[in-house]
Amino acid sequence: MTPFEYLKKTEKKRMDDLFAWLRFASVSARSEYKKELIACAKWTRNHLSAIGFKSKVYPTAGHPIVYAEYLVDKKLPTVLYYGHYDVQPVEPLNLWKSKPFEPEVRSGYIYARGAVDDKGQTFAQIKGIEAVLKATGTLPVNVKMVIEGEEETHPSHLPAFLKKNKKMLRADVVVVSDTAQFSKTHPAVTFGLRGIAAVEVFVKGPNRDLHSGSFGGAVANPVTVLCNMVAQLHDKNGRVAIPGFYSGVKPPNKWMKTQFKKLPFSEAAYKRSVGVKALGGEKGFTPFERTWARPTCEINGITGGYQGEGHKTIIPSLASCKITMRLVPGQDPHDICNKIEKYLKKIAPPSVELKISKQGGARAVVVPTDSPWLDAARAAIKKGFGKEPVFMMEGGSIPIVNDFKQTLGLDTLLIGFAQNDDNTHSPNERFRIIDFERGCKTAAALPEALATVK
Ligand code: BES
Numbered sequence: 001m002t003p004f005e006y007l008k009k010t011e012k013k014r015m016d017d018l019f020a021w022l023r024f025a026s027v028s029a030r031s032e033y034k035k036e037l038i039a040c041a042k043w044t045r046n047h048l049s050a051i052g053f054k055s056k057v058y059p060t061a062g063h064p065i066v067y068a069e070y071l072v073d074k075k076l077p078t079v080l081y082y083g084h085y086d087v088q089p090v091e092p093l094n095l096w097k098s099k100p101f102e103p104e105v106r107s108g109y110i111y112a113r114g115a116v117d118d119k120g121q122t123f124a125q126i127k128g129i130e131a132v133l134k135a136t137g138t139l140p141v142n143v144k145m146v147i148e149g150e151e152e153t154h155p156s157h158l159p160a161f162l163k164k165n166k167k168m169l170r171a172d173v174v175v176v177s178d179t180a181q182f183s184k185t186h187p188a189v190t191f192g193l194r195g196i197a198a199v200e201v202f203v204k205g206p207n208r209d210l211h212s213g214s215f216g217g218a219v220a221n222p223v224t225v226l227c228n229m230v231a232q233l234h235d236k237n238g239r240v241a242i243p244g245f246y247s248g249v250k251p252p253n254k255w256m257k258t259q260f261k262k263l264p265f266s267e268a269a270y271k272r273s274v275g276v277k278a279l280g281g282e283k284g285f286t287p288f289e290r291t292w293a294r295p296t297c298e299i300n301g302i303t304g305g306y307q308g309e310g311h312k313t314i315i316p317s318l319a320s321c322k323i324t325m326r327l328v329p330g331q332d333p334h335d336i337c338n339k340i341e342k343y344l345k346k347i348a349p350p351s352v353e354l355k356i357s358k359q360g361g362a363r364a365v366v367v368p369t370d371s372p373w374l375d376a377a378r379a380a381i382k383k384g385f386g387k388e389p390v391f392m393m394e395g396g397s398i399p400i401v402n403d404f405k406q407t408l409g410l411d412t413l414l415i416g417f418a419q420n421d422d423n424t425h426s427p428n429e430r431f432r433i434i435d436f437e438r439g440c441k442t443a444a445a446l447p448e449a450l451a452t453v454k
Pocket residue numbers: 117118151152153178179180196394395396397398399
């Protein structure tokens with residue numbers, strides 16, 4: 001039996017097992033789900049043990065880390081696989097067509113929170129490795145696997161875990177399936193990710209909510225003040241107005257720009273897909289450059305005052321917002337957090353008190369494009385998808401990829417199976433079944449391809 005035949009034979013069971021994994025409400029950002037994350041980690045360990053891995057759950061001060069390994073021979077290359085079993089919050093619930101933790105198949109898609117980000121994609125890697133192991137009785141590489149429960153939230157205890165377990169995690173290359181393909185007709189290898197820096201801003205006004213009739217006019221409104229400040233984060237050309245924000249920014253090199261130009265782009269289709277009449281962003285750059293190679297500053301949420309039914313005439317005592325900035329090579333998350341703090345403090349009027357909580361983040365990632373591992377990834381995708389991949393970048397962030405380089409000295413292969421319309425972080429998250437299946441095949445072809453790298 002070949003690995004592909006094994007995959008064919010186990011199709012139904014594979015789907016059932018993925019559904020079992022998806023049923024855990026492993027929302028890492030919310031403490032009320034702590035037990036679900038623990039149960040999910042245990043299920044993951046048990047599943048890997050049943051395949052034949054030596055597997056263990058490592059508790060942390062936050063959510064547990066699952067580590068597993070299948071070691072064949074010291075002389076073979078060692079591949080470290082990474083994925084995350086935690087998921088984003090599901091709100092707003094009323095927009096889901098089926099319940100987020102009751103996976104359902106509709107028109108060729110699996111619908112569930114985590115279907116594609118990242119349980120489904122991680123599962124494809126696991127099942128691909130299992131197929132090779134069951135079909136051939138062994139693996140052509142040593143496999144180590146880290147599956148964390150804190151990718152979607154802050155802080156993650158994985159960087160410290162890497163530092164503490166350097167020897168256990170010794171490997172030659174990292175493989176991550178947590179990105180998207182370019183499109184339904186173009187599988188991809190991703191050679192760069194943006195970094196991220198996060199802050200939360202609190203604007204405090206009067207010592208309590210005030211009657212807006214009695215006090216309005218004499219006391220500054222924190223919501224108005226915050227909106228004013230937020231409006232000063234960009235200039236009229238869509239550039240971030242924080243002083244020094246762009247200092248040190250490295251533009252993409254010639255090879256990267258050539259890859260961008262090779263990729264088809266229809267502005268009309270893009271606008272239609274997200275439901276807007278016109279695009280926004282920084283003047284003078286293409287949409288690929290704006291989302292992959294330029295840093296940004298985004299308000300992720302803003303709140304203050306009364307939000308319930310009817311009117312409540314008050315001057316709210318507090319307003320706040322959550323901001324994340326996407327970073328490109330040359331920018332440091334701590335430096336960027338300091339710069340936005342300094343700027344907001346400068347523009348805040350004396351009528352309010354400003355508090356800023358700086359949460360740090362991660363640097364951008366660039367995979368060396370001349371690495372022989374990339375050729376192996378390309379060959380595996382060719383087998384799995386029946387098509388050559390394109391090389392592209394992504395605007396999203398996978399913070400730990402930096403630590404793989406800094407702490408373990410390892411480059412990462414980003415081989416994603418998602419689509420941009422899979423609704424990651426949105427209601428009705430989904431994974432196209434055919435992408436899942438091709439992902440499994442790619443994963444089954446990958447160990448052999450990696451084994452031949454010199
Ligand atoms: N899988 C995504 C990263 C991603 C998104 C890669 C889009 C490529 C395209 C990951 O799970 C994620 O959402 N990361 C967060 C990190 C943050 C919470 C620190 C992100 O990018 O917002």
